[in-house]
Amino acid sequence: MEFVIKISQFLLSLSLLIVLHELGHFIPAKLFKTKVEKFYLFFDVKYSLFKKKIGETVYGIGWLPLGGYVKIAGMIDESMDKEQLNQPPQPWEFRSKPAWQRLIIMLGGVTVNFILAWVIYVFMSGYYGDTAIATNSIKDGYLIQNEAILETGLRTGDEILSVNGETYENLTDLTYSFLTAEEIQIRRDGVEQTITFPEDFAGRLSDSKKEDGPLLKLRSPFYVSYAIDTLHNAEANIKKGDLIVGINDKELKYFDEFEPVLMANKNQTVNAKILRDGNTIDVPLKIDSEGTLGIMPGGSLNIFEELGYLKITRKEYTFSESFGAGTDKFIKEFKKYGEQLKLIFTPKTGAYKGVGGFKAIFDIFSDRWVWESFWTITAFLSIMLGVLNLLPIPALDGGHVMFLLYEMVSGRKPSEKFLERAQIVGFFILIALVLFANGNDIFKAITR
Template sequence: METFLIRALQLILSLSLLVIIHEGGHFFFARLFKIRVEKFYIFFDPWFSLFKYKPKNSDTEYGVGWLPLGGYCKISGMIDESMDTEQMKQPAQPWEFRSKPAWQRLLVMIGGVLMNFLLALFIYSMILYTWGDSYVALKDMTYGMKFNEHAQEIGFRDGDILKSADGKELERFNMDLLRDIVEAREVTVLRDGQEKKILMPELSLLDIAKEDPLFMGTLHPNVVDSVLAGGSFAKAGIQKGDSLLAFNDVPLNSWNDFMNEMSDLRVKAELAQQTTASFSLVYSRAGVRDTVAVQTNENFKVDAIGGLADYKVTTHSYSFFGSFPAGIALGVNTLKGYVNDMKYVFTAEGAKSVGGFGTIGSIFPKVWDWQRFWEMTAFLSIILAFMNILPIPALDGGHVLFLLYEIIARRKPSDKFLERAQMVGMLLLFALLIWANFNDVLRFLF
């Protein structure tokens, strides 16, 4: 319950910030061009609001709605999610959106997307300025990588050190690395001190990302790093520094192998409706081998940590002004990766992977971590900017599309057409919202 509340609080705080910035972008350009803004709301307020306030001598009512699906900025003389068609039947007023030149209306509509993108770049810059950029370079991962059966069929081997994909140097272990490898035709690895070329087949990043065990992961040595007093390993006599050699007569070459065997053991035990399990373990201490029986606890844990490699950590620190070019580069690269991965959404598997608020909330850490919070907020800001600029009616991109048509054709679409387009767009968005959250429910239940 505590984990749920922490994640929920982070999600609400992050989305509230993003909504304020997004709607603030529309508000800024509207007021810049002397367009009246009737409402500025965080979250939607059908039938009632949680809070509202209208300053004296102001045309704008500020408030907080009860439906946390976004927010809105009600601009006079515009067909938007408020569907205020009565206002559009009245003669146009000079302070209304529809009375302004097309270029001004265009800036009002892209203001939200622009502010979200700039916010993401600013957050990324401040993250680099505050915490720097620390990572373990692939070339310094001297134990190499651990590959699943699929990867080994392609030609990878446990212990391979990744060097390049289609000639592009591979620097760090993250989603960009997986993306580069999936899209490459040839991957170069360092194996036993020699470079090897691996020819890559056609792969789907979506399929690769869902594989269990993972397509690739860091290879951890089969050495126990720490043992919890009173835990299963401690009771069996296993100590820090012991090397694990075999699990139920299956050879162990890494801590990854040990964890895979533990996972298989748990599955078998649960199918047999057992709450614990036991196994034999061969280990070595100071060159002397021994075999012990290990009984897991009720969570199928052995209360030990293993395979921590003492890799060199590369750290880049940034001055305040130096953080901005690096933050911009990071933000642009994040956007490019997200746009590139959008093609998977239009596949059957991609549609099943679409998630709602539960999925979004799950990307936040279980404990409060400001660095991770800001990283996720910047990422969500990138997503919000991109999704809103898509040329779909009811989104900012739909309004932009119609405005570009007006600029090029030199005539406006009719109000009736815009009303119908807005309605269709809202129905599509609600359908997508229902589908995404339905997927979350299915994942929770099954």
């Protein structure tokens, strides 16, 4: 069932992005009276799952979910329709239109992608508002378990003061800043110090195992969810909502502090300090041979906030305020993706190791259907699709735009033979990139 939910979100998001992107090409083409022969969701290699001709355009759904396309008459595209191009230009063809009209048609797809992302951020700001964990509420540092972070010298309990000299108000922005971190200022045991990140940290991060988890985890208390009824403390005086705050004479504030104490007292009965309804009581608990209590920890961010372990900031926006907030989010996410591309195209950072294909995109969707998460991911993917399509690679929108700008500046139109060859080169570049990205997914799945 979890797989069905994930694949449903993946396909819905992908379909929405593809259809709207291609619609961005379709609408200006029709406005400029350019013939559109096909409008397809997914690729129809050899056959289609569905197709229907309405007017001069065949609308359909292909079987290969690697993208979609509109086939515009008189345009050198992935169809490589040479027969049509060998005929004299017709007034309804793309190649017969003025350069400025062709430019608008080619920029239509990415324009729609950026508008879609902006609209999603605006509506999410108005409907959900902003919720974040305030970094200044984290008093005793973070739980560090990710191997790539541990290799830098950061340790659990370190208080992070700044990254590259900048401070961050919420945990999300702080965590993201680690991707481009060069120096991190921390306070450990009351002493401030600087940790220098390796130049290839992004690459090391992409090599870390999935079970390593987030870069920064919140330190939480030992909040009792329940005692496992088949294990050694099933009959102990333990209730849901209890906080275990000490073992024997040792006070323990965070769950991560328990492991060494429990391991040191294996196969013993200890006196546990339990905080219940504002009172501290003593409860004898058994520790088994593996150093565990057989008690399931739990709790939520809201509970931990009530207990004073963190503070959640919440901000709501009026209808008019949501436009400004949504625009700010769009700009921030656009810049973030630009930074990621810069890292990827800088080999010494090793960030290219983190490039993923369709499985990587599939994996970011939740196995529970949460609309806020779905729209957040879809907005980011829309930005990603728009930016990638602007890359100056023949066969992408950016390649067509590059040649059109050359034509508009120089006054000379590249020959159709040149454009045809450029399209072939661009096609092979795209195939290589797709193979590399999806090959990375396969390599990670095997090695991890």
